[in-house]
Each structure stands twice: as structure tokens, then as C-alpha cells.
Amino acid sequence: MENFNIPETMKAMTLVAYDKLQLATVPVPKPGPGEVLCRIKSVAICGSDPKMIHGDYAWTNWPPYYPFIMGHEWAGQIVALGEGVNDFKVGDRVAGEAHVGCGKCDNCKKGHYTVCLNYGKDGHDGGLDMGHRHYGFYWQGANAEYNVYKTSALHIIPDNVSYDVAAMTDCAGVAFHGVEMAGVTPGGTCVVIGPGPIGLCAMQECKALGAARVIVVGRGAKLEKARELGADVCIDFEKEDPVQRVLELTNGIGADEVMECSGAADSPMKACKMARKTGKVALIATYHAGDVMIPANTVNFNELTIVGSKANPNVSEQVLHFFSTGAIQGDKLVTHTFPLEDYEKAVDIFEHKKDGSIKVVINP
Ligand SMILES: [Zn+2]
Ligand SMILES: [Zn+2]
Missing domain, CATH: 3.90.180.10 (Medium-chain alcohol dehydrogenases, catalytic domain)
Incomplete structure (x- = not known):
């Protein structure tokens, strides 16, 4: 010893x-x-x-x-x-x-x-x-x-x-708990919003769990980092509307799972709007703006599952x-x-x- x-x-x-x-x-x-x-x-x-x-x-x-x-x-x-x-x-x-x-x-x-x-x-x-x-x-x-x-x-x-x-x-565990709670469809499409450290881990974890395509929404150096680490599609939200772009990329259907790692006040709303019917949304970030908006009718009509994810x-x-x-x-x-x-x-x-x-x- x-x-x-x-x-x-x-x-x-x-x-x-x-x-x-x-x-x-x-x-x-x-x-x-x-x-x-x-x-x-x-x-x-x-x-x-x-x-x-x-x-x-x-x-x-x-x-x-x-x-x-x-x-x-x-x-x-x-x-x-x-x-x-x-x-x-x-x-x-x-x-x-x-x-x-x-x-x-x-x-x-x-x-x-x-x-x-x-x-x-x-x-x-x-x-x-x-x-x-x-x-x-x-x-x-x-x-x-x-x-x-x-x-x-x-x-x-x-x-x-x-x-x-x-x-x-x-x-990485905080990311993975959310990813596990939402689940990843093998061969499906995941979106990760917010390529900070947690989002960059979530992106790589979605790939490890078998997503065919991982789309990352962000901007600047962190979005570049996502690209370097293997993101399939990078959407700069300052240049294009991420909801529209995800729908375009999925033939109007939406993503199987959306991992919300940004903490931006309008991101849970966007996450729900870009998920497919019966899709899953994981809220992995913390919202310092306090209570944020969720589109209740979209959640209801599209049978979305929103999961909260606390730590690891x-x-x-x-x-x-x-x-x-x-x-x-x-x-x-x-x-x-x-x-x-x-x-x-x-x-x-x-x-x-x-x-x-x-x-x-x-x-x-
Ligand atoms: Zn921490
Ligand atoms: Zn206890």
C-alpha cells in the first residue's frame, strides 16, 4: 500500500x-x-x-x-x-x-x-x-x-x-441521465440544443446510443466544437430558424428526441416544436429566467413526453x-x-x- x-x-x-x-x-x-x-x-x-x-x-x-x-x-x-x-x-x-x-x-x-x-x-x-x-x-x-x-x-x-x-x-453524467430519460431511437434523429460542455457530451452520447443523425443547435466556437466532435448537422440559430430547419431535415416530421441543454428561456418551446409526434424532450439545463413557456397544445396534440432530469x-x-x-x-x-x-x-x-x-x- x-x-x-x-x-x-x-x-x-x-x-x-x-x-x-x-x-x-x-x-x-x-x-x-x-x-x-x-x-x-x-x-x-x-x-x-x-x-x-x-x-x-x-x-x-x-x-x-x-x-x-x-x-x-x-x-x-x-x-x-x-x-x-x-x-x-x-x-x-x-x-x-x-x-x-x-x-x-x-x-x-x-x-x-x-x-x-x-x-x-x-x-x-x-x-x-x-x-x-x-x-x-x-x-x-x-x-x-x-x-x-x-x-x-x-x-x-x-x-x-x-x-x-x-x-x-x-x-457528462448530467447529460447522460437526460439522454437516458428521453431515450435514443436507434437509427433515428436527435437534436441537441446548446453545445456547452453538457450539450457536447449529450451529442456524443446520442451517437454512442445509436442515433443515425445528431443535429446540434448553437452558435460560435461551441457550435464549431460540435462539428469537430462529430455532429452531423450544425444549425446556427442566429442565421436560421432552428425549428424550421429541423422540420426541413426530417421531411416535416420532426426529431425523435430533443435534448435541451441551453437553458435559454425560449428553448423548451422550440424543443417541443421541433419534436415529432410522440417525440421526447429532455430538459437537462437550468432556467435562470425562472418559469419558462411550454406549448401545452403541441405537447398534448402531438403526444410529446417531456422529461425533467436532475443531476447524474x-x-x-x-x-x-x-x-x-x-x-x-x-x-x-x-x-x-x-x-x-x-x-x-x-x-x-x-x-x-x-x-x-x-x-x-x-x-x-
Ligand atoms: Zn456541475
Ligand atoms: Zn433519500
Whole structure:
């Protein structure tokens, strides 16, 4: 067994107020029963991270306190085991999930642990600790040299997958959960709206599941990236009407499935309008405009199925396999890497899509 020298303190990037980040020296956390200590190697910045920094989640408990360590799309190495851990060993390379359900409620028992009925019940408020965790959102995250995780959040990384790519397990999994919920018609036509990191993963996943043709709706460098990664048709929504174009491409019938990954307020409407009768629409994005319009009569008359998709339950093993086989070309999605000290710069490049950035990864 490898022996790791674990220090008493570590560097961590902390959020100390909205729009205020600070590099701090904090204690290295100790793993409790069923938990392990991980040396964090890579953390990918998620679309939700800049929003949390700006205070866009003030309506939730994210962040729950200051200073708070964010970061939830991560990969690293296990360096110490807590009491009773026998499913992992020191030295294992692992990728993390943000959600750990309570394991006891009806939803968790059915496998739907990202919609755990005991969300947030961690005992912090003097209430019951039901064991729920949401790392990097209301529980300490990965923007640090070390963090402690329950082993149910962890998955072994295949040998040929790097830490930087494995850090996208969460992101690719969010895409894959939606893609699985909508289903993919083998030999059919899928549309992916919004070629950000999640949409680019969804596009490659639709192909892996047997779609004959994947149409991507977007613009700029990200649409070019979709083309480079194998999109069959790219529609620039600034130059043409995506609904009309999809109908043209499908002889007026519409797409079998539409994966809505853009989060634009008018995209769910468009997604429904470009789906075929009995088609499926997956809402994978988050809508910061709040409630958005759905064409109820189209849904009704065309017997559309709209599925909501929350995070990435039970898909990590599959997406790690996709990274390993190259079905998802992870190394083409990681465009930038930075040390922890440059986190603010990294967020700026990611958030403002500077320098052709797709996925920006921090190496603490
Ligand atoms: Zn994320
Ligand atoms: Zn639960």
C-alpha cells in the first residue's frame, strides 16, 4: 500500500462573500466512518459555479455559510480511509459525484438519489442527520488540496482516463441521465440544443446510443466544437430558424428526441416544436429566467413526453466507460487548466467563453 504524507493544513479556494474569493490555509478534514480522504487532482468548473459566486442561488442554501469551499466536478486519489471502509483502498484513482442521497427514503430506495426526499438533512441545524450530502453546493467541495467523501460518491477511474477528463464525470453524467430519460431511437434523429460542455457530451452520447443523425443547435466556437466532435448537422440559430430547419431535415416530421441543454428561456418551446409526434424532450439545463413557456397544445396534440432530469444518478460508470473508449472525447473538451491560485482567472475565462474555452479544469 502506498503511504501518503498527509499534512495538517491545506490550501483551499474559499468563497467569503458573493463575488469575493480568497485563497486560504485551512485544516485538512478527517474522514469519518464510511468516508475517505481524497487528494484532489482535478476540478472542472461547472456552469453553476460562477452563478453561485455571483449569488444567483440566493433562493437556495448554496452556499450555506462563509467561508465556503465550492467545486463538485472532481477527480483525485484516495489517501486515507475512515472507519469501516472496505469498498475502496488507499491509492485508488476516483471520480466523484456531487450527490449522496440519504439511502433510506422512497426515492433513494428506488435509485433516484438526486431527488432524495431528505435533501439537505445533514444535521447542521440541530435536526436529524439523515446522511444526505451535496458536495460543493451546501457541503464542503473540491476546490482544495484535499476533501472527505462518502464512498457512495466515488467511482474508480479506468487506467487510460486522465484526472482532468475524469473530473467531467459529473458533467457528462448530467447529460447522460437526460439522454437516458428521453431515450435514443436507434437509427433515428436527435437534436441537441446548446453545445456547452453538457450539450457536447449529450451529442456524443446520442451517437454512442445509436442515433443515425445528431443535429446540434448553437452558435460560435461551441457550435464549431460540435462539428469537430462529430455532429452531423450544425444549425446556427442566429442565421436560421432552428425549428424550421429541423422540420426541413426530417421531411416535416420532426426529431425523435430533443435534448435541451441551453437553458435559454425560449428553448423548451422550440424543443417541443421541433419534436415529432410522440417525440421526447429532455430538459437537462437550468432556467435562470425562472418559469419558462411550454406549448401545452403541441405537447398534448402531438403526444410529446417531456422529461425533467436532475443531476447524474447511476450513470458515472457508463460515462467513465465512454471516456475510456473515446465515445466521449474528453480530452477535446478540456481546453484550459490552471492551478488553484488562478481560480478567479479560470472562472472568468470559462464564464465569459474567452479564448475558445469549453471546459476549464483546476489542478489544486
Ligand atoms: Zn456541475
Ligand atoms: Zn433519500
